[in-house]
Amino acid sequence: MNSVRTRNLALTAPAALFLAVFMIAPLLLMLYVSTLERAPFGGVVWGSHTLIAYEKLLFERDLAGALSFNGDYIAIFARSFRLAAVTTVLTLLVSVPTALYMTTVSRHRATFILFLVTVPFWTNLLVRNFAWILILRNGGTLDQCLQWLGLTSESLDILYTPLATGIGLTYSFLPFMILPTYVALERVDKRLIEAAFDLGADRWRVLTRIVLPLAMPGILAGAILVFVPCLGAYVSPELLGGGKSMMIGNLVQSQFGASRNWPFGAALALVLVVVLLATLLMWRVVQRRMEHAP
Numbered sequence: 001m002n003s004v005r006t007r008n009l010a011l012t013a014p015a016a017l018f019l020a021v022f023m024i025a026p027l028l029l030m031l032y033v034s035t036l037e038r039a040p041f042g043g044v045v046w047g048s049h050t051l052i053a054y055e056k057l058l059f060e061r062d063l064a065g066a067l068s069f070n071g072d073y074i075a076i077f078a079r080s081f082r083l084a085a086v087t088t089v090l091t092l093l094v095s096v097p098t099a100l101y102m103t104t105v106s107r108h109r110a111t112f113i114l115f116l117v118t119v120p121f122w123t124n125l126l127v128r129n130f131a132w133i134l135i136l137r138n139g140g141t142l143d144q145c146l147q148w149l150g151l152t153s154e155s156l157d158i159l160y161t162p163l164a165t166g167i168g169l170t171y172s173f174l175p176f177m178i179l180p181t182y183v184a185l186e187r188v189d190k191r192l193i194e195a196a197f198d199l200g201a202d203r204w205r206v207l208t209r210i211v212l213p214l215a216m217p218g219i220l221a222g223a224i225l226v227f228v229p230c231l232g233a234y235v236s237p238e239l240l241g242g243g244k245s246m247m248i249g250n251l252v253q254s255q256f257g258a259s260r261n262w263p264f265g266a267a268l269a270l271v272l273v274v275v276l277l278a279t280l281l282m283w284r285v286v287q288r289r290m291e292h293a294p
Contacts, residue, residue, distance in 0.1 A: 027273065034266035042260025053267035073251070073268075077275075080247040083162065083237075084230040087169040088223050091177035094170075095222065099182040100211075114182070117175050129168055129239045136164050136240070160242035168236035173229065177222040184218020185211065220287060228276060248272050 037048040060070040102110045120128060135141045138155035146152040158164050188211055196206045212219070234249035241247075248268065255265030 027270070030266040030270055034263050034270055036263050038261055038263050042262070044262050053263035056264055057267065057271065076246055076251055077248060079245065080231055083166060083169060083245070083247065084227050086166055087173060087230050088227045090166070090170045091174050091226050092219070092223065094174060095177040095181045096219070098178055099185045102182050103185045117178050120175065125172060125235050128172065129235050132164070132168050132171065132240055133159065136167070159240065162241060162245040165237050165241035165245045168240040169230055169233055172236055173226045176225040180218045180222040180225065181215065184215035188214045220283070224280065224283070231276065232272060
C-alpha cells in the first residue's frame with residue numbers, strides 16, 4: 001500500500017511542482033502586490049499595506065476624502081462577461097452544425113475540414129486581427145463587397161465598435177469550440193441513432209434527445225475553452241474595439257502599463273480569477289445536477 005502511494009506521489013509530483021511554481025506562486029505574488037500602497041511615480045511601496053486597490057473597484061474619493069460609488073469598473077466587467085457570453089453562443093451556433101456535418105462525411109473529408117479549422121493557428125493572433133482591420137474598416141473589403149453587390153451605398157462604420165470586437169473574438173476562439181464538439185459527436189454510438197430511427201423518431205428528435213445530450217460534455221468543455229480566455233482577451237478588444245469596448249484584459253494592462261498602478265492592476269486580475277473560479281464552480285454544480293436529473 002505504501003509503495004503504491006509513493007509511486008502515485010512520484011507521478012503527480014512534477015505536475016504539482018509545475019502548478020505551484022507557475023500558477024500558485026504568481027497568484028500569491030499578485031495578492032501581495034494588491035495589498036501594497038502605490039508609489040508616487042508608479043510601482044509599489046514595499047512593506048506599506050493598504051486595501052485602497054480593492055476600494056477603488058467600487059468607490060472613488062473626492063478632494064475632501066469622501067467616498068462615492070463608481071460603477072465604471074463594474075461596467076467594464078459586465079461588458080467583458082457580455083462579450084464573452086455572446087462569443088461563446090456564436091461559436092456554439094457555428095460549431096455544432098459544422099461538427100455534425102463532419103461526422104456525416106468520409107474520414108478523409110473530415111480530416112481535411114479539421115485541417116482548415118487549424119489553419120488560423122499557423123498565423124500569429126496579432127496578424128489575424130490586423131487582417132480584420134483591413135476587412136472591417138471604412139472602404140475595406142467588406143464595404144467594397146457590399147457596395148459592389150448593391151446592398152449598401154455607404155460605409156458601415158463597424159470598426160472600433162463592440163460588434164467588431166465580437167467578430168474578432170468569435171473568429172479567434174472558434175477552433176476551440178469546433179474541436180471538442182467534433183470529438184464528442186464522433187464518439188456518439190451510431191447504433192443508438194439507428195435504433196431511434198427504427199423506432200420512428202424524426203431527425204430533430206434524434207438530434208435533441210440523443211445526439212446533443214450524449215455530446216453535451218464535449219460541448220460544455222468547448223464552451224469553457226472559449227468563455228474563460230475570451231473573458232480576459234486583450235488583442236481583439238485593443239485592435240478592433242479601440243477605446244469603445246475596453247475589456248478586463250485591457251484594463252489590467254493599462255494599470256500595469258500607462259497608469260503604473262500595480263496594486264490596482266493586481267487587484268483587478270485577482271478579482272477576475274475569483275469570478276472565473278466561481279463561475280466554473282457554478283457551472284460544475286449545474287452540470288452535476290443535469291447528470292443526476294431523472
